Amino acid sequence: MKKINSIIMFLFLLISGHTFSQKTENFSVDFETFNLENGLKVIFHQDTSDPVVAVALTAHVGSAREKEGRTGFAHLFEHLLFLESENLGKGGLDKLSARIGGSGANGSTSRDRTNYFQTVPKDALEKMIWAEADKLGFFINTVTEPVLAKEKQVVKNEKRQRVDNRPYGHTFYVIDRNLYPQGHPYNWQVIGSLEDLQNATLQDVKDFYNQWYVPNNVILTISGDFDKEQAKEWVHKYFDEIERGPEIKDLEKQPVKLEKTKSLYHEDNFAKLPELTLTWPSVYSYHEDSFALEILSNYLADGKNAPLYKHLVKEKQLTSNVSMFNYTSELAGQLMLQVRAYDNKDLDSVKYAIEETFVEFEKNGIPEKDLKRIKAGLETGFYNSISSVLGKGFQLAQYEIFAKDPNFINKEVHKLLEVTAEDVMRVYEKYIKDKNYVATSFVPKGMQDLALENSEKAEVVEEEIVEGAEEEFDASQEVSYERTPSSFDRTIEPPYQGKPEIKVPEIWDARMPSGMKVMGITNNEVPLVQFSLEMRGGQLLETPEKAGLSNMLAEIMTRGTSRKTPAELEEAIELLGASIYVNASEEKLTISGNTLAKNYAETMDLVKEILLEPRWDKEEFNLIKQETLSRLQEEKGDPNAIAQNEFKKLIYGEDHILSYNELGTPETVEALSLKELKNFYEDNLSPMAATFLTVGAISKEKTVNGIKGISASWAPKNLDFPEIPDFKLPEESKVYFYDVPGAKQSVFAFGAPALSAKNEEFYPAEVMNYRLGGGSFASRLTQELREGKGYTYGIRSHFMDRTYIGPFMITSGVRTNITYEAAELVRDIVKDYSSTFNAEDLEVTKSYMIKSNARKFETLGAKLNMLREINDYGYDFDYVKKREERVGELSVLDIQDLAKKYVDPDRMFYLIVGDAETQMDKLEELGYGKPVLLNSEENEK
Template identity: 35%
Template sequence: MKKHVLLSTGIVLLFGLSACDSNTAPQQLSTKAKLELPVGMTKINSVQKADDEIVIPFTQYELANGLTVVLHSDKSDPLAHVDITYHVGSGREEPGKSGFAHFFEHMMFQGSENVADEQHFGLITESGGTLNGSTNTDRTNYYETVPSNQLERMLWLEADRMGFFLDAVTVEKFENQRETVKNERGQNYDNRPYGLLRERVNEALFPQGHPYSWLTIGYIEDLNRADLNDLKKFFLRWYGPNNATLTIGGDFDEQQTLEWVNKYFGGIPRGPEVVDPEYVDVVLPEDRYISMQDNVSLPLMYMAFPTVYANHPDEAPLDVLMSILGSGKTSLLYKNMVKNGKAVQAQAGHSCGELSCQFSLLALPTPNSSLAELETIARTSLVEFESRGGANEDDLARVKAGIVSGMVYGLESVSGKVSQLAAYQTYRQNPNAIGDDIARYQNVSKEDVMRVYQQYIKNKHAVIMSIVPKGQADKIIKPDTWQRLERTFTQEQDESALVLRPGKSDFDRSVVPPSGPNPSIKVPDIYQVSTTNKIAILGAVNDEVPTTTIHLRIPAGQTREDLSQLGLAALTAAMMGEGTEQNSAEDLSNELQKLGSSVDFRAGNKYTTLRIRTLTKNLEPTLAIALEKLTQPKFTQDDFSRLQKQQIEGLKTAKKNASSLAAEAFNKLAFGHNNSFAYSSGGTIETVEKLNLDDVKAFYKANYGPAKSELLVVSNLSELSMLSALQNLNSWQGNTSAEPAIKAFPALAAGTLYFIDKPEAAQSEIRIGKRALNYDATGEYYRVDLMNYNLGGAFNSRINLNLREDKGYTYGARSFFYGDDIYGFYKAQAGVRSDTTADSIVQFRKEISEFAANGMTDVELQFMKNAIGQRDAREYETPGQKLSFLSEIMEYQLTRSFVDEQNQILSKISKEELNALAKKHLKLDEMITVVVGDKAAIMESLQPLFKNIVEIDEEGKPL
């Protein structure tokens, strides 16, 4: 289940940014009182933590031009996060101009009057930061996370594109980003299985001309129709400071930050006044059945009911209803569809925006079920909800526990807290709305849930969509009762206020602000012990949030599989998530949800990992459930048969994904069909079909033991307290198999093109590469990663600037080295527009060969050293990041000082050494090429580029 809401992607995340800020001390209040506000700046509000109140502390200001400024202090890590949110998304677009809000987001990264083309990416990357932007129906935001000494530069960058953008726009930039957006649509929608689901449903659900009737990505024909004048009008209409919220979080001096904000943003004039969009009730006069044929392996059934709008009083009880119907193993859809083998997947959703929400039921059938049968079961499940009396106490407890745990988990990153403050201000004009959110969910009653069911769902009309494999039109639920409308474009907005608004400055904006002193970066302290049954434990204390995250790595991954049993590790891991000898899977899921905890198993190359996440106060019962799952799996035939079918259908679906096909084909060619890790973790359809329950039991018995297992933990508990909590692990018994031998890798047929035909593909997936070095933290492997950074490792690398920014062939292109203790490879890759496949390969070759021959420049060398040298400031912020650090140490038997050794190598490495590595490792005549694309459309253009072309099937075998 995923709930798409205005403020986040789930009920849990909706409340993920709250609670106590341990860095807000009483003495800070007196400091804040002494702040001298710049002229024209007004303080609006200030909220601090009081007792156990759940709140994100902040101070809110407003500039004379209407810009809202929200500051959140968090000095736990030496970083700053900047978010500027404009209250405009695709919901403000005119009919016929769909996709423009998102297109404009791309344009805002193309430079401004005082920031050169690509300089925005360059400055932030070089400073060790990360950046991006996003657009949804109702807002567009731009954000950066950087070391704290770079904050002034971020404010200068954001202010320059807010106030000094239009004069830097060129036709060339406009056309380039138009092509980039088209590639994004091709990659994420047109070329992806089920990618057009929401577009078709929204067209049928909303009235013609309603701005939610099209997707944020827009239609290709609308993008083709747009011109430079449209872009300028859009900027002038929506990108004024009075339609924006600037939110800053992290380690900063508040007085200095306010002065910088006023300096860089104060001279930007107000834009036209903006009013909130008006909600119009959406009502369907009848059920609308629609369908489409797609390049999928499994049909899909989707039902969508219009409901309310985001922040409506009935949104919360509708979310609870969603959870009861289709969230996890406690849900009615799981019981009535998945548990009994009728569906591979079934879930409910309640996606919300400012103008409307939709309540959805989704299911993918197993081969012995039909879409029509699933629709009947879905409707029967609604009746069952009512007949059983609606919501029960467990239902409410699960949802409310998820809210509380989500609030605490959200404290783990400053970017999350900043995003939440920005969203609350944008949609509710109050950054402190989290208390209202908590209350509206905690106050939901059983009567509320039944009421909204009867008001919005029972006997109400819906859009019912069937997506079926191509050539299988007979599998749709019913013949279409609604046809796509011919879109008309008559609406025009008032443009009388759209006049140029030149900004004012009393300083030279062309001067890039200097960086402040480098912040002090501290690698996390760690402790290392072992249990009496020989589980190695590596831990770190994270006292910023009261949470515990544990990864128990068991040497029971793909490498333990026989080639005839590929997929067995993944299937066993899935079985570990089912019932135990004591409790059913549903009962355990219910208890975990009421604790706000998660326990799951996941198989990888070498390990199956038991992952545990919980509020520390609930650690004991959560660990008890995890240990029960680990040591007492029930392994029933019914569970096995159901999960086996699901895994097979997942493999079939993956074969429809060009990116997955390309990745697996490359791995098999590089590392051999006789090494299990070269295959998808799910195995192959043929091998999984032959597995049985005894195979799972035997794999568990042979591999699920404590010896050679490793436990990584990040918690606010001390070492002694954590070890005490883990003591029950000493009772775990079991076997561990011997480390398997890796088979010899095959000879590469260098220079060969391996081609997989994907008829009518809108894009081609390209992989160019070879085997390379295994992992070495401070050896040549680390150095080749430094070497590749300017070639293909950064957004503004040579490869990406060429294929994306200059040519507009792709949404993104990169190259990288990857290695572990088993294998390593170098790969350059991209998904490109189909008609550019041949030239994309030419451009890849050109960049790689030129870099190998001539190496990097002095400027590139310094850029790489600056970028990598400063990014440690944001490497250890969250428990997840700390776990990654611990994992690297444990996996490769490192000490925490390896980071210092890497920094010494970085500071001393010369251009000559790196260029020598480029010559050594970037030899095109040692590489193979894999392409997945439409043979009929592109093969003729590829033939001149290769002396040897081998067509292969979806399993990577020659045809």
């Protein structure tokens, strides 16, 4: 993936020749397609609900089209295509995105396809079509040796972050090498190997591009608010003259069959708990058995009614969670069952419990009520998947590319609904019962005895930490190249077309007799309602001696009610096609979820039960304790979790409750009693400190009527909220190090207390941060550490929004052997920012901040978050419009003053989580004294 936290599993549509309308009840998705003479397939979907348009290219090439020894090319290309093209110049789509207020040019790679996508204000559509055409027809000449050398480092950093430097990161590598035979296109990982990436030559790259990135292997999707006839003209103008490539044949399906069961183990440097994964050969996407397999996986493992949950979690108490899923791809599939066991649990006992569960399932099958329960969520899931213009395009495309039938947008739900109990048992017997599988045991270092008996040691390639091992490159080097001819001057960027009118949703509010506030937005685009009951409190109402109370309260509130067992409550929710979650955070306890609009009233009845009639089940309370202790143990091996937890201690001071892990500590969790949990519940929840937020296809009247029962039954009382101190900047910077021996990356958490989200300077400070580290590829931190040096996969800075003084933070993971160099560069960028921010920076910042508002309210989730900010921080209903005015007033001097005030590199905490033996001592050269080792014996809490 190009960008952090962007895991996009949907695909884009290819259809030829007609206009269709697919309908579920009264909802329709209309689309029109046409082909260019060069083979490019184009799909249009119009949606005028918001002034935005999504544009995407999908190439039918993923890791399955690579060759052994040259793996990772498809993913490497995903990165390269954002860097530069002949007519956009350096920075390509990323620079354009910043100027036009786009969502950020992004992409993803799978085994079978690579896609590139972005949502932009509607006035920028021609610019995006121009840019996407440049990527497809005017790109490859810009890839030079320095460009390739730098991007290799970025991709290798991504692999370290996603695979090498995290617990259980090598699981799929071990499974796929043993499930698929050598030569099978799924035998290797999408991201490739470090060795293959390093060995890639410039000619390899050009050959790959010329073979696969041709119009007849690519789909262009445009969805949103646009004029179809005008868009067709632009598509023809910019794409017609790109030459067709050689014909490309579809790959044959390649399902696999195991001749024997394979058991393998790996001692994981980061894992603190043993994990067992069982993988059976399965079916390719949309195979006739895939629907029953999906329901089988859901029934066996998902939720409190699942047989595996009942046996492994409740009865045997081997784990807190069981997951099972049918992972399908274009050519083959794999059915996977995964259990992360409790500390020191032998995985043979886990496997035996799984086998016992299967025996019971063979006797009983799947009850009809569970079939109904599982199917009830399908309608809600469908609507959720199409709540944005990009989501609608993704959903349609999925069916054409893998099912070869766009009309499958109707058929899939029906296929799932047609699955019978007999079908579920049939696929169990066909793919699981007495069938061979791959079993992987990932265990903590030195705990091989926890692995399955007779397991063989898995082959895992571990990178050595070697100083100066990476090749040098000069990313700023100017290189000339031959330009691709065109019938017109493509260097001229198209103009904006009109000006999008920002549609700020109309907000209504009310007050219940109990004192509970209500806020909402009515939106009928999809027949869903999202809701959130937000109650002030959370971790802030705890004491250090009782840390973890609010988290445990949130957990137990979904473990049944006085009238329903945990399984009965879950079943009642799922039969409505609804979801209800309870979550505790620093400042609040929240009951949230979504439901079909037609089931809103019944869903609120269940929210009322959850809120006002907890079950207080002793057995569930003990289970929650065990699960929480297991999560705390698990976090000890995750460098990112370690960084987060240790940074809080530095910011808030070790004696303040905010410095504690929200889960609590092993000591406080172990000591908590059910009576203390009840007291905390009775003392700290009141409708007078609660707001109900709702967004979706429901009126104010129906919203209020649905929660009258909650208000009438919830006794109001005044709550005392503790005063929160004004957390202060450190007098001088200091470096802190947390040792994770053998770490492949160093995780950075740099920062200091800054300001509250209620402060009138909070939003101007966010504007100031855009060019520093908040603007992704438009930011200096990204441009210099990723694009300039190849030190990291990603880096960002942000102000944490809280009602109290929250921190300014810079976070990243950098390759281990340049830890000091990267930290020094971050310090220098921050130090120079206030004095070097200029008029051009301000112009780009203002353009993005104002134009991106067109995307501000597109989804129900975005609208709900707007209500949340208004409620939490006291913003005006039209605060988005007022922010536009505020941005327009800011000057270069204003930004420089804000940077000096809130971003001082000489008064920060510099926390690094990494390999102390090779990296810590050098950090003294930063000039902030000798680094403090946090997990030395004398410093451990």
